[in-house]
Amino acid sequence: MDNFFIVLWAAIPPLLLLGYYCWRVQFTPSLLWLLLIFIFGAISGFAALKLEFLFEDVANSVVNWRWLQYSLFGVALRQLVEIGPIEEGCKFVAVIIPICYLQRKYQLRASSVFIFTIAVALGFTAQENWIYLFYGTASILNRVIGTPVHAMFSAPWGYALGIYISSRMRLHQYKKSIPKAWINSVICHSLANVLSNAGGYSAPISFLSYVLFPFLLWMFWRLEQLLRRVEGKRPIVLIYGHTPQHRYWQRGLVLFALMLGGNAIFGLFLLVRDLSPLSLSQLFYPNVLWFILSRFSLNFLFGAIAWVIYRYLRYSARRRYFT
CATH class of the missing domain: 1.10.287 (Helix Hairpins)
Structure with a gap:
C-alpha cells in the first residue's frame, strides 16, 4: 500500500471520531488546539514505542523477557508492567503539557479536558494505525474497529483530571482520584490486550476471546457515561x-x-x-x-x-x- 494511503487510513477514522465527539460536546476548544493536541497524541505514540523498546532491552538483560511472552501469564505480565503503564503514561503527559499552558490563560471546563484526553488518545491511535498498516501486521478493518479503544482506555483518568482542573477549589480528594483512575486505565488497557491475545492459545484459554468484545462494549458505555457527567447531564441509570x-x-x-x-x-x-x-x-x-x-x-x-x-x-x- 502506498505511504500516502496508509497515512490516510491511519488518520481519517480517528479524526472523524474526534469530530463526532466535538459535535456532541457543547463547549469545545478551538479546532486548531484540538488538531495540535491530536498531533501531541501521535508524538506520544512514537515516544511510547521507543520507551517499550528500551524497556525490553533492559528486561532482556535481566531475564529472558521474550521467552516469558510465550505463555498467557507472560503476556499478562508484559501488559501490566510494560505496555499499559508506558502507553497510558505517555498519553497522560501529552494531555498535561497543553493543559499547563492553557490554564494560565483560561478556566478550563471539565468537558474541555475530557475532549483533550480523547484527542490525545485518538492521535495515539493514528500513530499506532500507521505502524500496523505500514508493516502489514493488521488489516484496515481491524484498525478501523479498534479506533475508539485508546479513548475508552484513557477515559477514567481524563474524567478525574477534568474534574480536578475545572474545580475552583483544588480539593485534595479530587487530586487523589487521578492516580486511582490512571491505575484503573492501566488495568483495563492490559486486560483488553490480554483478552485479544487469548484466541491464539488452545482451549479453554482461547474461550477468553469471547469476553473481549463484551468488555470493550462495557468500556464504551463507561466512556459515554463519563462524557455525560463532564457535561453536567444526568447519567443513564x-x-x-x-x-x-x-x-x-x-x-x-x-x-x-x-x-x-x-x-x-x-x-x-x-x-x-x-x-x-x-x-x-x-x-x-x-x-x-x-x-x-x-x-x-x-x-x-x-x-x-x-x-x-x-x-x-x-x-x-x-x-x-x-x-
Missing part, C-alpha cells in the same frame, strides 16, 4: 432496584446484554474478516450467500435481544423515577 435481589437480577440482565451485544459485534467482525478475501462475484455463490445470511441473522438476533434488554432496563428505571 440501568440498575435501580431497592432490594439486593432486585439489583442482582438487574446486574445479571446487564451482564447478559453485554455478552450478547458484545459477541454479536464480534460475530459480525469475524464474518467480515472471513469474507474479505472473496471477490464480489464469489459473495453471490449459493453456499457463500447462505453462510452470510445465516451468520448475519444469528448475530443480528443476539444484538436485538441485547438492545431489548437495554431498553427495558432504561424504561423501567425512568418509570420508577417519575412515579
Whole structure:
C-alpha cells in the first residue's frame, strides 16, 4: 500500500471520531488546539514505542523477557508492567503539557479536558494505525474497529483530571482520584490486550476471546457515561432496584446484554474478516450467500435481544423515577 494511503487510513477514522465527539460536546476548544493536541497524541505514540523498546532491552538483560511472552501469564505480565503503564503514561503527559499552558490563560471546563484526553488518545491511535498498516501486521478493518479503544482506555483518568482542573477549589480528594483512575486505565488497557491475545492459545484459554468484545462494549458505555457527567447531564441509570435481589437480577440482565451485544459485534467482525478475501462475484455463490445470511441473522438476533434488554432496563428505571 502506498505511504500516502496508509497515512490516510491511519488518520481519517480517528479524526472523524474526534469530530463526532466535538459535535456532541457543547463547549469545545478551538479546532486548531484540538488538531495540535491530536498531533501531541501521535508524538506520544512514537515516544511510547521507543520507551517499550528500551524497556525490553533492559528486561532482556535481566531475564529472558521474550521467552516469558510465550505463555498467557507472560503476556499478562508484559501488559501490566510494560505496555499499559508506558502507553497510558505517555498519553497522560501529552494531555498535561497543553493543559499547563492553557490554564494560565483560561478556566478550563471539565468537558474541555475530557475532549483533550480523547484527542490525545485518538492521535495515539493514528500513530499506532500507521505502524500496523505500514508493516502489514493488521488489516484496515481491524484498525478501523479498534479506533475508539485508546479513548475508552484513557477515559477514567481524563474524567478525574477534568474534574480536578475545572474545580475552583483544588480539593485534595479530587487530586487523589487521578492516580486511582490512571491505575484503573492501566488495568483495563492490559486486560483488553490480554483478552485479544487469548484466541491464539488452545482451549479453554482461547474461550477468553469471547469476553473481549463484551468488555470493550462495557468500556464504551463507561466512556459515554463519563462524557455525560463532564457535561453536567444526568447519567443513564440501568440498575435501580431497592432490594439486593432486585439489583442482582438487574446486574445479571446487564451482564447478559453485554455478552450478547458484545459477541454479536464480534460475530459480525469475524464474518467480515472471513469474507474479505472473496471477490464480489464469489459473495453471490449459493453456499457463500447462505453462510452470510445465516451468520448475519444469528448475530443480528443476539444484538436485538441485547438492545431489548437495554431498553427495558432504561424504561423501567425512568418509570420508577417519575412515579
